[in-house]
């Protein structure tokens with residue numbers, strides 16, 4: 001190695017692993033994904049090792065192939081040929097990854113950590129995208145007091161982030177007949193393994209979305225929660241997780257025919273539904289699903305107290321599109337309503353709502369939800385409170401005489417995720433509207449900590465990218481600010497692409513952001 005730089009040629013690729021031959025005559029196995037985009041057999045690659053022994057970073061020198069490759073290989077092979085490298089590139093026994101880990105309440109750190117070699121019942125995977133959930137903020141705020149965060153998190157920090165999508169790198173022998181390197185995947189994090197609340201993104205040392213690489217533990221596969229993903233963009237795979245929670249909530253509601261004890265699952269088809277505090281990203285996804293699912297209501301009211309959010313929501317899930325599906329969709333601001341219960345009930349002709357979803361852990365919102373229930377009305381408390389003593393009044397006269405009832409859901413199940421993926425693939429729902437900000441792994445920790453005060457909706461992170469968290473609406477301004485730099489070019493391209501897609505994040509934008517990384521979309 002001269003001046004800390006080693007010249008290599010890419011000899012071949014086997015199941016996602018690139019075999020490189022170095023000028024030192026040694027071979028180096030590294031995940032193909034860790035090489036620059038465009039690397040192929042015969043490519044010349046320079047590898048440098050940071051002084052403190054951090055993993056190699058690669059630069060593509062040329063993509064030549066053919067004779068030149070043979071000549072270089074012969075030249076490189078002249079010196080002594082050892083079995084494997086000693087400088088620990090990715091893919092070796094000592095795999096390193098950057099990850100954002102929770103150490104204790106509000107203590108979130110971007111670190112480089114070492115992943116152990118996988119066991120026969122584990123899978124090594126490359127995470128590409130991870131969208132950020134308000135529930136992660138709540139987990140960070142609570143630390144070990146959170147139900148899913150281990151008590152010993154201070155000694156064994158966990159990788160956060162549970163809305164992730166990526167590619168499998170290496171499969172332990174036990175799962176070799178089911179998965180293979182190169183497969184794209186998503187994870188359903190609500191494993192419910194043996195009744196435990198442990199979930200990727202909350203509870204595991206080596207498995208969470210805020211990481212370049214992860215080790216997927218056996219219980220994920222045992223619970224059938226590692227799902228193959230064939231969608232054409234990684235970010236849709238990330239959004240399959242929050243969508244699955246929404247879908248789960250809709251399936252968990254139930255109704256009972258008078259005189260029977262049979263719970264009919266799901267919302268009332270053609271009924272009256274309300275999503276309270278529903279102009280956040282999750283409420284937006286819920287409105288999209290309600291309009292396009294097979295049990296669409298005839299009336300859907302979405303309330304909030306944030307005008308800007310309500311306006312954007314109505315531009316994304318439009319009342320016109322809802323009308324085409326037989327749904328009377330209205331977005332209303334309840335902030336100035338003197339009596340929100342009377343105001344909302346009136347919209348149903350006084351009858352009340354069959355299905356009410358509460359999307360903020362706010363006492364008054366829960367109580368409004370209770371007040372607007374119809375006979376046999378079901379209130380779904382979807383929001384996740386941070387206060388373990390969170391309580392609200394519920395009218396038990398109506399429970400007794402009006403059969404009103406309440407359910408609560410946290411997460412979805414594997415079927416909910418499959419349903420979300422299938423609806424996205426068919427174009428029946430487009431959760432891209434949930435995303436308003438894009439960033440790199442460097443922006444992850446601050447974003448999670450500041451999440452409640454950052455305007456807009458969902459924040460999407462590409463874990464192999466370094467980029468400040470930036471609103472899609474600000475791409476143009478960022479491009480002007482950084483004009484003449486590679487980042488400026490990136491923002492200019494992203495601005496043009498997203499503008500051509502109605503201001504929404506899309507597959508083309510994802511391909512552009514991944515173009516300069518080792519990850520090919």
Ligand SMILES: NC(=O)c1ccc[n+]([C@@H]2O[C@H](COP(=O)([O-])OP(=O)(O)OC[C@H]3O[C@@H](n4cnc5c(N)ncnc54)[C@H](O)[C@@H]3O)[C@@H](O)[C@H]2O)c1
Pocket residue numbers: 133134135242245246276277278279280281282283303304305306309334359360361362364365382383384385409410411412
């Ligand atoms: N059950 C699950 O599986 C699951 C999964 C993911 C997220 N969640 C929870 O769902 C909730 C919604 O997620 P989000 O990301 O959209 O959150 P968010 O905080 O971005 O959105 C909540 C919305 O509630 C509105 N709001 C606040 N107080 C209100 C009031 N008094 N009246 C009317 N509107 C009010 C806010 O303006 C905001 O638009 C969160 O509590 C989150 O933790 C649950």
